[in-house]
Amino acid sequence: MDQVTGEIVTFYEQRYDEAARLDRRPQCRLERIRTLELLRELLPAAPARVLDVGGGPGAYARELLTDGYQVRLVDLVPLHVKQAREGQPPIDAVVGDARELPEADGSQDATLLLGPLYHLQERGDRVRALREAIRVTRPGGPIAAAVISRFAGPIDFVASARFDERMVAESRRLLTDGVNDGSTGFTQAYFHRVAELTAECREAGLADVVIHGVEGPGWPAAEAAQHGPHAEKIFEAALQVARVYSAEPDLVAASGHLLAVGTAPLR
Incomplete structure (x- = not known):
């Protein structure tokens, strides 16, 4: 395990409770609701095979299991x-790296990358993880990959009254x-x-x-x-607006998270 990977593992094992994150704040509740809605629109009918790469403690995997999908995390x-x-x-779950998945070519009906791209700082590694998702997905199968928006941090600090001079400099950076x-x-x-x-994604x-x-x-x-x-009332309005403007190019960057959806190419 390299130093960067070790730091990420230590962060989630000792400093941050990922299992509770999606219930913690309004932004996280919106993330959960909208991610599930988008996945349910994207995925083929159950009992399709879904690979949840970077699925954490299994928040989305459990929902999909309940929906009747065969899920591996x-x-x-x-x-x-x-x-x-x-x-x-x-959940059927194993330790693994998104850049080298322990799955056979074309073995999955759909693949999710709902976390790994956050933590891969090098473009080559992110493209490699996307290529691995394509490799293990049957031709024509759907793939969804989440990232954090470039502007999520400063906006979050404004919304939570934590914005200060240090965050002005961070926003510029x-x-x-x-x-x-x-x-x-x-x-x-x-x-x-x-x-x-x-x-x-295209590369x-x-x-x-x-x-x-x-x-x-x-x-x-x-x-x-x-x-x-x-x-x-404001939460419900924010949810409705998120649904209406989900793929509107002029607004998507204002979200905390972006979700790229596409398909594995026909070979």
């Missing part, structure tokens, strides 16, 4: 694999450099522009690429309002 973090196996329903500043509390990571994600060979903004442009309002009298 691969994650870099041993703790996440343990949590996936021990939860209910238990992010205009030209997507590598995460570890002093903000997150681990080794890379933040994407929309055009960059599109180009990486990897993914066909029919569409980029969605997962949480939509209303998520900062939901964050800022979460303790106020209109919290649920």
Whole structure:
């Protein structure tokens, strides 16, 4: 295990509770709801085989199991694999790297990359992970890959009243450099522009690429309002706006997460 990989594993095993993340804040609730909606639109009918690469403790894998899919989870973090196996329903899960998947060519009906591209700072590694997803997916099968938007951090700090002079400098830096500043509390990571994600997907060979903004442009309002009298009304409005403008090119970058969807090319 190299140093960067070791830092990522340590972060998730000792400093951050990924198992609770999707229930923690309005932005995370929006992420969960919209990701599931988009996956259910994308995936072939159950009981199709779905590979969940970087699936963490299994939040999405369990939903898909309940829907009747055959799901296998691969994650870099041993703790996440343990949590996936021990939860209910238990998930078929193994430790693995998105850049070298332990699966046969064309063995999956669909493949999800809902985390690995966050943590691969080198473009070549991200393209390699996308190519691996294509390799293990049957020709014509759907693939979904999530990234963090280049502008998510500063917007989040504004919405949560944490924006300060240091964040002004960070906002300027992010205009030209997507590598995460570890002093903000997150681990080794890379933040994407929309055009960059599109180009990486196409370089990897993914066909029919569409980029969605997962949480939509209303998520900062939901964050800022979460303790106020209109919290649920604003949350529901943000969810509706996210649905309406999901793939609107002029708005997708305002989301906290981007989801590239496409298909494995016909061979």
